[in-house]
Amino acid sequence: MAGSELTASELAREVLAASRAEPGQSDAGVGGILERSGMSASDAGEVIASVRESQLLNARLRRRAAEVEALFSTARELVRLQDVDDVLKRLVERAHELMGTDVTYLSEVENDAGDLRVRHSAGTVTPEFRDLLVPAGFGLASKVASTREPAWVARYQQMSETPHDPRIDAAVEAEGLVSFLGVPLAVGDEVLGALFACNRFGYEYTPEEILLLSAFADHAAAVLHTARALAERAAATARAEEAYRELERHLAATERASGIHEELTSAVMSGATVVDLVSTVARRLERKVWALDEDGRALHRDGTLPPRRAIRDAMEASQASGHAESFEARGSHWILVAILGADRIVGAIIAEGSGSKGSGDIDDVDQRTLERAGHVAALVSFKREAASALRAERRARWLLKVIDDGDSDSASDDGVEFSAPIIGCAVIDLRDRDVADAASMAAAAVAEDGFVAHRDHRLIIAWTTGDAVAQSERVRRILADRLREQALTAVARSPVTGTAGLAGAVERATADLGFLPALGIEATTVSSDLFAPYHSLAAADPESATRFVGDLLGAVLSWDERRGTALFETLACFFDSGESRQAVAEKMHIHKNTVQQRLQRVHALLQGEWDDSEFRFRVQAAVRLESLRRVIRDARTPSSSG
Template sequence: MQAMSSTEESEQTEQVVHLLELLAADGPVDQLADAPAPERARDLALRIGATRELHRRRESAQSSLLDIARELSTEKEPEVVLEAIVRRARTLIGTDLAYLTLYDPEAGDTFMKVTDGSVSADFQSLRLSLGDGLGGLVASTRKPYWTADYPADERFSHTHEIDHGVGDEGIIAICGTPLIVESNFVGVLFAANRSPRPFSRSEVVLLGDLAAFAALAIVQTRALADAQTAFAALSEAHETVRQQATGVARAAAAHDRFASVVLEGGGVSDVTRALVDLLGGWAVLFDGTGERRSTLGPAPPPEGDQDALLSLPVVDRARHEAGRLVEEGGVHAIGVIASHEQLGTLVVGAPGTLEEADQRTVERAAVVTALVLLFERQADDARQTARNRLLADLLSGRGSHEERTGYLRSAGLEPRDPMCLLVARGGDPTQQRALALTVSTLLGEGSLVGTHDGAVVALVGGEDPDHLARSLAERITRGPRLTVGGCGPLTDVDGLPQAFEDGARTVGALVALGRTGTGAAARELGFAGLIVGSDPDVHDYVQSVLGPVLRYDDERGSDLVGTLVAYFAAGSSPRHAAGELHVHVNTVAQRLARVSALLGDDWQHPDRALEIQLALRMRRLLESR
């Protein structure tokens, strides 16, 4: 390859600096694509620009969701909030119009409640029967549906009335997601376009988040209606009204408290704490895997591997009651549900009987918890995707040495410090994301955990891969057991691709040896470790098997090693070994007794004997070099 002249190098340097200046000035992607520069530098700049634009859109969506949450906490007219949600749906997803329909239980269909961007009077007065059209299918199945070309999509039941309204509005692409309130279907939120366009998974999820806020606004409407009903009955039963008014005040206080938690960026523990502050007693939130996410108050502690609370019949009922509060023996439980997915279970032990307003408070806590868990999941997914991409570059050796070293530092690992690579396999492939999050939680700071080539992979600081692998396998006590192979210690990024291959082979060896669900480093597998390792340390293996005998001979000038060689060569016969060594058989017996004291009484067990014989042969090979 012809070397570049200094002029060419200077020109390329100026081009790269120009690219960096465009990035720093937040230049548009088309400017980056057209800028003269080396192809690799331009590709990296385009990737950075695209990633920055994706983060900007996500931040805009999160900011809009928080704005809606603020409106929910301050706006007295829930219909105004619904209008804001529909307007935000149109803006965030970037469609020509958005609209919301509500379910009419008496007519058995849905009717248009709020539109934004609509110009057709016929469309604005449209009613959808259950099962008809895309909206009717969402209403009947309670699942989101979307299409890039509704008129040509044969998945949906087309009717003359619906097709006329959609055609009059000029709609082509539609995405709809259901509104669920207290396990009941109440309506559908739509985003639509007048030209063909696909809907990404993130856009469908965002529309679902907005639908959850719309459902929360409807819950607010119901709470307000309850309050109005209570005050209307004042003339009939003053004491009853007083109790109801007190309940409404508690509900309003609960709403304000939960809204404050969301707006201040609180987590699920803050929601649980707010619930206990409002009701007293105790509360426990279990996640979808049955682990305790938060515990407040004097709740029954977990005992052993099985949490006693999870064994209560009321908790099992809550999992099948689709978000409805159930009670038994003074313990209340409700499923934490979002888009028909069971994200967890909230269990409450109140100091007394829960009145209706208090029951609504628990239900509202479950809804807010679901929203917070959804936000956390989105953030976790984004972080895990970044970790997976980083690990893929490190384990495949992509990029220069300096770039990969920088990747490690960005993950909080110092490349010059010893580190170990752990490769873990186990469970259903669809559970890899959840397992990676569990492993990341167990290893904590100072580790990089992700998925690669069907395995959960972790880079963690340390010098003992066997201890780290065994410890990780032992700490996974729920869900599928992990088989973990450890490699290291490593002090350079260049060794990571080979370390991953060695770790994967070590996992395979553990499974083949019947040690599924355990962890080990290749060097701890005996002769099996010599097979799976890419660079086996034969000397280390010999020392690990024969070390006590070798040291005894060195310190005392004896020859127990020679006696072992003769003993095994004689078919484990002391008499024949004595003839070969030209000593009395009692001398051989005394030497073998000393071997037992050094190696343990089980040294003649077939497995140990095989290891010892192999180590003796390896030692002879080392001495012959």
């Protein structure tokens, strides 16, 4: 035994070599060496325990060295960060190698809802798992993200802490995974994703494995955070550059708009009209621009405009929004801004969305320019309307004074120039509409052709030119359209014997207007002359019957008075005899040929068509009134003389 015993130095070398081996190796060899050295069994047991402890410690140190090297390698790549996807891929691969698990993968938060999608993986065999989306609130990944703490499960199918998703369970089953360890990718209070290590068998993960995977997760979080910071910085730089370019464009646009505004202001100061303003805008914008009236009609003709309905809709939309409105019509892009008065649309400016600049769209600068032009045009319109309103008010006062006093001279102190004689009048029933507003519209429509005033719920128009009935119907239609009341009714009378006869003509037209509803007549203009027979029969004016008879039979009565003939008596007998010439001859004891000659003379003297039943009715009414007057006069003559 003594010859086989080891020396102390040999024993030390053997024990030291055994302590450096992997855990579980060389236990039998160390025991044999110790037995040969003559060491007691108890001492040998202590030495073997120390060797085993040393083996575990050395193995742990070697593993930690490898982990530290892997982490340092990842840190170096992080510093030299170029391709984020490449860095994350290698980080997952290193974690996979050091963890020694079957599968390792990284999931990143994809949206604000908190859904996580697998971005990189190692050890996977199914393509569905490599692009797996885990909805927020489901699976182990959501638990890791919500708690910001590591989480693990030895058997995934038995996990009950978080809800399962059928699609996720199917992907896990297809991949054959059983146990999971997940750690969060967090920077500050923000969770960017989760890093997972998985096995295809049941497994309880150790604290060392959790710490190692967490270290890799910290690096992955740093990579994602840095990448996002760089992306945000690049985006911020791009936004700053775009803001600078936008500022340059804004300054140029401001200078251009200021120039246009100065030109528009100068045009207004020189008395320019809305059409002049539009010409200026068209030249500066290098586009076709039109001025429209309140009904959407062009104030000047040059090109084709959109349909009237589309224009009216855009005008109403612009009035509601206070800005220009864009719309498509007839294959073109248009922009329109309403010209607003105090309480209504007084017109509009419309531009076609194509010009020499080669763009079919109108940019913000052009839109603001049109809106500014609309404001300036509104001032021009307001100034014009104010002057028109003052003039219309003076003319209305003058007209009412003439109607009340019957003399234009008494109204001359209103400063109204009156030269043309009044030849007709009209009264329009407004049916409870805004009388003042309607009077303003009517005054604009009548213009220099007459005078307009309002009294109660009616408009009064005194015409100085034109056909009173036709002119009145034109104004009535304009009011009906703008007031949206198609049932407006008017009565016109012509001729009128100057200012002296105006009051009577207006009174008669007003009476006729009140008679129309009983006849079911509305939405038209009626000539007061149609009611002449009824005026003479029912009027309170004592002269009305005399005027009616004189207007129709004056020529016949004058002929009888000058020549001593009996044309009137023959005509009266003709009507009383049922228009039989033979009966007239018998009653008057004259020859039938004489009757024929007298009637021919009557026809020649009366101005009218005997085939017109209305004319024949009026002549008969006039004849009967004159006959009645003569009967009453002859009956009173004896008593008067006595």
